Amino acid sequence: MMPTIDFWFDFASSYSYPAAMRADALAAAAGVKLNWRPFLLGPIFVAQGWRDSPFNLYPRKGRYMWRDIERICARENLPFKRPDVFPQNSLLAARCALALDAADRSAFARAVFAAEFAKGERIDDPATLAGILAELSLPDSALVRASSDPIKQALRAETDEAQRLELFGAPSFVTQDGELFWGNDRLETAIAWTKAH
Amino acid sequence: MMPTIDFWFDFASSYSYPAAMRADALAAAAGVKLNWRPFLLGPIFVAQGWRDSPFNLYPRKGRYMWRDIERICARENLPFKRPDVFPQNSLLAARCALALDAADRSAFARAVFAAEFAKGERIDDPATLAGILAELSLPDSALVRASSDPIKQALRAETDEAQRLELFGAPSFVTQDGELFWGNDRLETAIAWTKAH
Numbered sequence: 156m157m158p159t160i161d162f163w164f165d166f167a168s169s170y171s172y173p174a175a176m177r178a179d180a181l182a183a184a185a186g187v188k189l190n191w192r193p194f195l196l197g198p199i200f201v202a203q204g205w206r207d208s209p210f211n212l213y214p215r216k217g218r219y220m221w222r223d224i225e226r227i228c229a230r231e232n233l234p235f236k237r238p239d240v241f242p243q244n245s246l247l248a249a250r251c252a253l254a255l256d257a258a259d260r261s262a263f264a265r266a267v268f269a270a271e272f273a274k275g276e277r278i279d280d281p282a283t284l285a286g287i288l289a290e291l292s293l294p295d296s297a298l299v300r301a302s303s304d305p306i307k308q309a310l311r312a313e314t315d316e317a318q319r320l321e322l323f324g325a326p327s328f329v330t331q332d333g334e335l336f337w338g339n340d341r342l343e344t345a346i347a348w349t350k351a352h
Numbered sequence: 353m354m355p356t357i358d359f360w361f362d363f364a365s366s367y368s369y370p371a372a373m374r375a376d377a378l379a380a381a382a383g384v385k386l387n388w389r390p391f392l393l394g395p396i397f398v399a400q401g402w403r404d405s406p407f408n409l410y411p412r413k414g415r416y417m418w419r420d421i422e423r424i425c426a427r428e429n430l431p432f433k434r435p436d437v438f439p440q441n442s443l444l445a446a447r448c449a450l451a452l453d454a455a456d457r458s459a460f461a462r463a464v465f466a467a468e469f470a471k472g473e474r475i476d477d478p479a480t481l482a483g484i485l486a487e488l489s490l491p492d493s494a495l496v497r498a499s500s501d502p503i504k505q506a507l508r509a510e511t512d513e514a515q516r517l518e519l520f521g522a523p524s525f526v527t528q529d530g531e532l533f534w535g536n537d538r539l540e541t542a543i544a545w546t547k548a549h
Binding site: 203213215216218219222223226321322323334335336337340341348 | 400410412413415416419420423518520531532533534537538545
């Protein structure tokens with residue numbers, strides 16, 4: 156059995172973009188399996204008293220974050236285009252990801268992040284998601300199932316689980332022995348921890 | 353001329369401890385000079401609406417931080433003992449650092465951080481700082497000068513400069529071309545940036 160890391164991400168989260176683009180290759184090279192787990196940061200932020208992204212509530216942090224993302228993307232050779240709207244509503248994309256087979260989730264997620272942060276597209280637009288499904292030859296029924304009760308409940312359960320795990324940001328990495336690592340720059344640390352324990 | 357990085361730190365800041373212990377060796381190995389610049393985060397937090405450390409205001413972030421610091425210290429072979437009081441009042445230690453010659457500042461700072469985060473001592477106690485000065489054979493007059501008007505003004509000016517630079521946390525690294533990198537885990541990034549630009 157390959158060791159596993161839960162990779163918790165929100166499609167609205169800027170630092171989840173470089174993490175998503177790097178994660179599978181790094182994990183595979185280390186012989187670690189990633190569980191891609193979309194969740195919603197919104198309810199977690201609200202529980203902390205934040206009604207918006209901390210990057211909007213604290214403009215300095217926001218200016219730093221955009222410059223930092225720009226530098227990270229340049230270093231990783233990832234295209235980057237700052238979206239007009241931030242954060243975007245990630246509800247539909249997250250539901251759509253959960254409506255897919257687990258094996259298809261990472262390719263779909265990378266394409267959604269690229270649409271959002273490389274092309275500046277709206278990911279709350281069903282047309283964007285339908286285009287991604289078509290491009291990846293994934294079943295377009297996922298978009299219909301995304302609005303079904305079981306999928307709505309599945310995303311709620313995942314967000315509840317994120318709350319229970321005390322996640323407070325994204326991306327977050329949770330190892331099998333229950334260690335939490337927060338942030339794109341902790342992906343390597345989470346993998347190294349998993350290999351060493 | 354060696355390229356220079358401004359290393360902004362607050363003696364109260366937990367992540368500034370591993371940064372301070374690692375910084376000089378990493379910078380020297382890369383042929384980079386570090387300017388050790390103590391400042392006060394308090395006024396910067398207050399300007400953002402925080403009357404306490406965010407690690408106390410947001411208990412999840414706090415629990416994560418302590419576990420994270422523990423892991424980082426274990427990895428770096430740094431002793432760690434969680435202090436009873438957090439954050440400690442760093443005013444006197446910061447003034448004392450500024451009262452010393454710039455060349456003596458890093459050794460003094462490392463000893464203060466070790467007293468605080470490795471031994472669990474109070475750094476707002478003049479006796480702790482006097483002991484450190486004696487141990488390092490530094491002039492004990494620094495502690496007297498720490499309460500003089502020029503030094504009080506010097507620390508105020510540094511904290512104003514930190515505000516002007518839009519620092520929002522510590523440690524922060526500012527390169528000669530004006531790039532800001534925030535956090536212990538960005539020390540290597542700041543050094544790499546400096547070498548590449």
